[in-house]
Amino acid sequence: MRFSSALILAACLVAAGCTRLTPEQQLINDSAKALGGVEQVQQLTSLVLEGDGTQYNLGQDVLPGASGQTFTVTEYKRTIDPVAGRARTELTRTPNFAFFQGPAPQKQVQGLDGAVGYNVAPNGMATRIPDAAAGDRRAELYHHPLVAVRAALDPAANLANLRTEGAESLIDVTAADGQTFTLIVDAATKQPTRVQTRAYNTNLGDVVIETAFGDYKAAAGLTLPATLTTRTDDFTTAVVRVANQAVNAAGGDLAAPADAANAPAISGIPPANVTVEQLAKGIWLLAGQSHHSVLVEFSDHARLFEAPQNEVRALAVIAKAREVLPNKPLTHLINTHHHFDHSGGVRAAISEGLTLVTHAANGPFYEQVASRPHTIVQDALAKNPRELKLELISADTVVGDDTQSFTLIPVTSAHSESMLVAYFPKDRLLVEVDVYTPGSAAQSFAAKFKEDLEARKLRIDRIVPLHGAVAPYAQFVKEAI
Numbered sequence: 241m242r243f244s245s246a247l248i249l250a251a252c253l254v255a256a257g258c259t260r261l262t263p264e265q266q267l268i269n270d271s272a273k274a275l276g277g278v279e280q281v282q283q284l285t286s287l288v289l290e291g292d293g294t295q296y297n298l299g300q301d302v303l304p305g306a307s308g309q310t311f312t313v314t315e316y317k318r319t320i321d322p323v324a325g326r327a328r329t330e331l332t333r334t335p336n337f338a339f340f341q342g343p344a345p346q347k348q349v350q351g352l353d354g355a356v357g358y359n360v361a362p363n364g365m366a367t368r369i370p371d372a373a374a375g376d377r378r379a380e381l382y383h384h385p386l387v388a389v390r391a392a393l394d395p396a397a398n399l400a401n402l403r404t405e406g407a408e409s410l411i412d413v414t415a416a417d418g419q420t421f422t423l424i425v426d427a428a429t430k431q432p433t434r435v436q437t438r439a440y441n442t443n444l445g446d447v448v449i450e451t452a453f454g455d456y457k458a459a460a461g462l463t464l465p466a467t468l469t470t471r472t473d474d475f476t477t478a479v480v481r482v483a484n485q486a487v488n489a490a491g492g493d494l495a496a497p498a499d500a501a502n503a504p505a506i507s508g509i510p511p512a513n514v515t516v517e518q519l520a521k522g523i524w525l526l527a528g529q530s531h532h533s534v535l536v537e538f539s540d541h542a543r544l545f546e547a548p549q550n551e552v553r554a555l556a557v558i559a560k561a562r563e564v565l566p567n568k569p570l571t572h573l574i575n576t577h578h579h580f581d582h583s584g585g586v587r588a589a590i591s592e593g594l595t596l597v598t599h600a601a602n603g604p605f606y607e608q609v610a611s612r613p614h615t616i617v618q619d620a621l622a623k624n625p626r627e628l629k630l631e632l633i634s635a636d637t638v639v640g641d642d643t644q645s646f647t648l649i650p651v652t653s654a655h656s657e658s659m660l661v662a663y664f665p666k667d668r669l670l671v672e673v674d675v676y677t678p679g680s681a682a683q684s685f686a687a688k689f690k691e692d693l694e695a696r697k698l699r700i701d702r703i704v705p706l707h708g709a710v711a712p713y714a715q716f717v718k719e720a721i
């Protein structure tokens with residue numbers, strides 16, 4: 241049998257020995273050739289992508305599953321050093337919708353240097369991000385075909401589970417650094433079409449992050465995709481349109497800034513601090529950090545507004561509620577809206593036996609939240625499974641007994657179309673979140689919310705926000721413009 245010298249060379253490069261290629265190695269070899277050559281891919285030391293694009297608003301749009309809210313991304317520049325495991329993305333994003341933080345463009349700098357993930361604020365200050373988020377960025381390194389195929393060519397990589405689905409070949413890769421990903425290749429052209437990695441999301445549990453590669457064209461002496469589309473499961477989170485790419489050019493200093501590199505690692509979720517402030521008889525504000533809850537006492541039980549952020553916060557708030565009212569069973573969690581930062585503790589509340597009360601439009605979402613697998617991280621509900629008990633609110637609903645009552649009011653806002661606020665008539669309190677944040681520079685939703693309240697002719701003395709400090713109604717009237 242005769243082999244061409246080119247094939248023998250390719251085999252030597254891939255297998256680090258002049259043996260016959262396995263089908264797995266052959267697929268990777270063919271993919272490298274489709275990108276411009278095995279050697280060219282192996283010699284990748286840096287990649288710079290410049291362009292623009294679109295970001296979507298997963299977990300923060302007006303309804304669960306909605307994707308109408310977008311940011312226009314400009315001045316996008318992503319630099320990757322696959323050898324050192326470093327990357328930095330700089331971009332400016334401008335919201336195309338009524339954004340909580342206001343309409344101004346935001347500049348973002350996000351980096352990774354080995355185990356250290358960091359963000360750089362517009363004032364130049366770098367902060368280290370939690371290890372879990374840095375891990376997501378490490379996986380993201382492989383969401384480009386050059387980096388993925390380079391890693392798969394490494395003799396130290398493990399290639400497994402080669403399979404065909406439709407017109408694509410799929411292969412599971414464990415890179416030399418231990419990162420696993422699935423590389424998906426067009427069976428005809430051998431160009432990589434997608435890379436998938438698995439990740440853990442507090443609200444959604446186990447998810448697949450996928451980047452699809454489109455619009456391949458000649459660039460930097462290779463054949464590279466000009467469109468990168470990233471999804472979390474079925475939800476598109478970002479589209480990048482690459483205008484310029486450079487391979488092995490000087491990419492600038494990708495080392496983590498000293499402030500971040502020298503900061504201690506943040507592993508796990510930091511502990512929660514829960515403060516207690518009595519607002520009226522039988523009503524307490526449980527605050528202490530960025531996201532608050534409210535505890536309400538009835539004659540024979542108690543109810544809680546909001547299990548925000550994550551299970552550490554939610555379980556601490558629930559424990560504090562039981563400490564404040566040791567003889568009143570905590571029965572219900574009222575969720576203000578579906579946004580991930582306000583629903584990250586809902587599963588923990590379900591695990592504690594609380595009945596979930598939410599706007600009717602959020603019902604299917606929470607049924608999914610309660611039932612999705614959480615195997616990458618076993619959260620409180622995965623460890624202590626309970627049936628979801630759900631009460632859906634679609635019209636004004638009075639909750640009360642002889643001692644206490646409030647009205648749950650569905651609210652539609654450009655912030656969320658499936659919100660609940662609560663009015664306490666006896667103490668003239670109104671509990672809300674995000675449609676008005678006292679003292680905040682941006683009040684994107686307060687004016688419309690004020691109109692809604694005025695139309696109801698409610699007599700309100702104090703606004704009890706679940707962000708920020710309790711405010712007299714007069715302050716709300718002044719700021720809601």
Ligand SMILES: [Zn+2]
Pocket residue numbers: 577579582655656674
């Ligand atoms: Zn929100």
